Amino acid sequence: MFDGTSTPHSTTASFVASPPIAETLVLRTAMISAHSCGINSLSIFSNSQVLIKLVKSKGRHLEIAGLLNDIYLLSYCFTAIEFMFIPRLANARADSVAK
Template identity: 40%
Template sequence: MGPATRETSMMVVRDLIQEDTGKWNRNLIQAILPFEEERILQLQPSSRGAPDILRWLGTKTDEYSVKTGYHVETVVRSDAVWSEQNWNAGLSWVMTTAGEKSIGQRETSFVSSVLVAESLALRDAVLANRRLGVKEVQFEADSAQLIMAITSKMPPMEIYGIVEDITRLSVDFEFVVFGWIPRLRNVEADCIAKQALSMFEQEVVGVLLPPPN
């Protein structure tokens, strides 16, 4: 990779993001920043147009609070499973309302940490319930750091864009709560996330393995 060309010397980060999807333009990144592709793809940009910010990295705090006491019929629990070896992740959410359950799951690549994976899973849950027209909902996750990031409005930089998406999407609900639950109460979502990751990695291995002689 040589020096910047006349065409690329004035480019900024937003030029590497597809306007219609909010995702990285992988072909463009491969063309002008091939050696940085993997690191760039691990960054999760906002899909809702969150503003850019400049933030000092401060100290962490374990304090967070969520107001409760309001009965909500729809409860949604999200979870994620992350593979440190290949940066793949399985995401899931389970919605319970009026005794009925709905689930969502998917796999994704270039996930840099378990916190990012958990954040993506919660964003999926919020987006799905918004599309379903749910008005009052309680979202629950077993990541205290994620819930703290949402309620404190001071998320770590690695999940800033995702948390901004969650916040913006949540405006459409008439009532919304984000709460932490112990991992033992989130077993169902955890199993679904593991299933999503397992199926994805089996497909990848199937593609990479040479055919038998």
Template identity: 40%
Template sequence: MREALRKARDTNLKSLQILLDSQVLVLALSEGWDMNEIAGVLQDIRNLATLFCPISFTFVPQLENLQADALASSCLDRLLVVT
């Protein structure tokens, strides 16, 4: 998500609606919850989010967005391949 926000910033988008399959992450971003495991990344996301008005974070169950989930999994798999 951090990289997506950077790309959105670089293309001068003004508003965003972000759909996530992690209800905990949506709450962390919307309600200001802290998650120690990813505190630095969350802070980066929050800082970037201030550049967009309006911006929203919406929970979408994984089963309702199988295509995006498959794409994200494929990208993660490629990142985790050790060469």
């Protein structure tokens, strides 16, 4: 499913209450951006194992419940979508951008 192309994006926020909120906001923003660009198939890689497990299982987490619901609804906008965990050490490019 992954054709090897990726696009770099960045954003800033003046205050985010916690790392789980920040990670979930980034994921939701990436999905919105992909959808607005007309992308039909999407592979999302994240080093947040907890977030990827939640999204794949359609799980619930009180702190990010609304954001997760947005992600679940946005998933229906794509003909194919996958969420995959990638360890930070295996993703030096994203780790350097995040810092």
